[in-house]
Amino acid sequence: MxxxxxxxxxxxxxxVGAEALALVLFSYSLIRYTGFEVVIIGILLDGYSGAFYAIxxxxxxxxxxxxxxxxxxxxxxxxxxKNAVIS
Numbered sequence: 001m002x003x004x005x006x007x008x009x010x011x012x013x014x015x016v017g018a019e020a021l022a023l024v025l026f027s028y029s030l031i032r033y034t035g036f037e038v039v040i041i042g043i044l045l046d047g048y049s050g051a052f053y054a055i056x057x058x059x060x061x062x063x064x065x066x067x068x069x070x071x072x073x074x075x076x077x078x079x080x081x082k083n084a085v086i087s
Contacts, residue, residue: 007037014045026062030069038062
């Protein structure tokens with residue numbers, strides 16, 4: 001339920017023009033969850049704005065941030081003595 005609300009509120013924040021709120025929601029989604037929803041939002045919003053006729057900046061940016069965040073998550077994970085991940 002929380003992921004769905006985050007997905008919808010992020011999409012609405014971009015559509016309404018609240019870029020600061022959308023950036024915070026994008027960041028939270030990338031850090032807290034897997035982040036593939038952010039890439040889907042980027043692709044859908046690029047399609048909505050007609051950016052596929054030029055360069056789809058939002059799709060490229062969200063995909064790059066998703067890869068970067070997933071890479072950094074693996075590097076920055078904390079492990080205990082019994083190889084359990086501390087979240």
